[in-house]
Amino acid sequence: MLQAVAHLSDRHFRSIAELIEGEVGIKLPPGKQLMLEGRLQKRIRALNYPGPNEYVEALIEGGSFDSELVHLIDCVTTNKTDFFREPSHFAFMKDTAVPTLLAARQRGPAGLKIWSAACSTGMEAYSAAMVLDDMVKNGSRFQFRILGTDISAGVLRLAKAGIYPREVTAPVPETLAKRYFLHSKDKSRGEMRVVPELRRLTHFMRMNLMDKAYPVDRDVDIIFCRNVLIYFEKHNQRKVVDRLCEHLRPGGYLMVGHSESMVHAGSSRLKQIQPTVFRV
Ligand SMILES: C[S@@+](CC[C@H](N)C(=O)[O-])C[C@H]1O[C@@H](n2cnc3c(N)ncnc32)[C@H](O)[C@@H]1O
Structure with a gap:
């Protein structure tokens, strides 16, 4: 049976977007909500959270922020590069x-x-x-x-x-x-x-x-x-x-x-x- 994918609420998205912009500088306007959900999925599964909102709550209210930041950064950064890019x-x-x-x-x-x-x-x-x-x-x-x-x-x-x-x-x-x-x-x-x-x-x-x-x-x-x-x-x-x-x-x-x-x-x-x- 297909499992329904839980979505980030607007409120949770705003909280995590603020957090990421403050720490990393990367801006996440509302149009990036789905992208962020997609990128967080693997991490959320690995940590056994029921969905993205619970992950964000643990991050912000549960005090896991410092230890989780390094993983969060790996999820949100775009690492595309090439040898001799822009030659x-x-x-x-x-x-x-x-x-x-x-x-x-x-x-x-x-x-x-x-x-x-x-x-x-x-x-x-x-x-x-x-x-x-x-x-x-x-x-x-x-x-x-x-x-x-x-x-x-x-x-x-x-x-x-x-x-x-x-x-x-x-x-x-x-x-x-x-x-x-x-x-x-x-x-x-x-x-x-x-x-x-x-x-x-x-x-x-x-x-x-x-x-x-x-x-x-x-x-x-x-x-x-x-x-x-x-x-x-x-x-x-x-x-x-x-x-x-x-x-x-x-x-x-x-x-x-x-x-x-x-x-x-x-x-x-x-x-x-x-x-x-x-x-x-
Ligand atoms: C798209 S890659 C560009 C790589 C390379 N400079 C190039 O042009 O091919 C962007 C890189 O910036 C890094 N990055 C994003 N925010 C950063 C920050 N606040 N401090 C340092 N690096 C950051 C990402 O982790 C990612 O590896």
């Missing part, structure tokens, strides 16, 4: 940003710091690492380190492992794929792993962009913060962009997603270089 940013980094940053350094070989803020499963961070390491192998004189941060513990586990199904590596240019991926020992699994040489240069850490302060260096050269601000309310977008700017060295670059070209609106510190590329 023009990687071309800009190679052809313009890195040469400009290096030219501005006076003494000795430079150390570049790159931050993939909201890195999801790490493909953005590893794409940047491949481009930079390739530049070094082709004679550019610099060292680099990459930091990837995200609020979702689930995606960070995948990022740290650096193991991906072969089909998702398709956008990686062939010469880079050959150099920077290893095939899994068990060929039938069809997985590829980022080589240790790149994994050593790429670190991942859990961090909430809504936090008032970020435990990150303040002389980062390039920040990728792409396809996350689109989920935030304008006032939160502005605060996040301002905080990110505090972590850029003078002349550093901020790249946002192609659907987020408006985020500079509130920050007087940013100069727009291209529709989605900014500089302090």
Whole structure:
């Protein structure tokens, strides 16, 4: 017999939506009610709640909020990413940003710091690492380190492992794929792993962009913060962009997603270089 699916009441939806926006920044307008119900279902079943309203009540009134937050975040975040997503940013980094940053350094070989803020499963961070390491192998004189941060513990586990199904590596240019991926020992699994040489240069850490302060260096050269601000309310977008700017060295670059070209609106510190590329 088919079981009737219990729906979130408007009241419970409003409570959880407020909670999520306050903690994570992600806005959930009424149109997202069904989507949220769908995403919570697995978790609600795993915890044996009769339905979504009871889950929300336990979360808000029953005091399970702190321990449940990490799971709730995994349910509500959209983690879609790709290797070399929005490839023009990687071309800009190679052809313009890195040469400009290096030219501005006076003494000795430079150390570049790159931050993939909201890195999801790490493909953005590893794409940047491949481009930079390739530049070094082709004679550019610099060292680099990459930091990837995200609020979702689930995606960070995948990022740290650096193991991906072969089909998702398709956008990686062939010469880079050959150099920077290893095939899994068990060929039938069809997985590829980022080589240790790149994994050593790429670190991942859990961090909430809504936090008032970020435990990150303040002389980062390039920040990728792409396809996350689109989920935030304008006032939160502005605060996040301002905080990110505090972590850029003078002349550093901020790249946002192609659907987020408006985020500079509130920050007087940013100069727009291209529709989605900014500089302090
Ligand atoms: C759509 S993915 C974008 C991944 C990558 N930047 C890209 O463009 O391919 C958005 C990521 O933002 C993360 N995220 C959402 N809210 C966040 C927050 N408040 N702090 C940090 N990361 C957040 C999600 O967990 C998710 O992995």
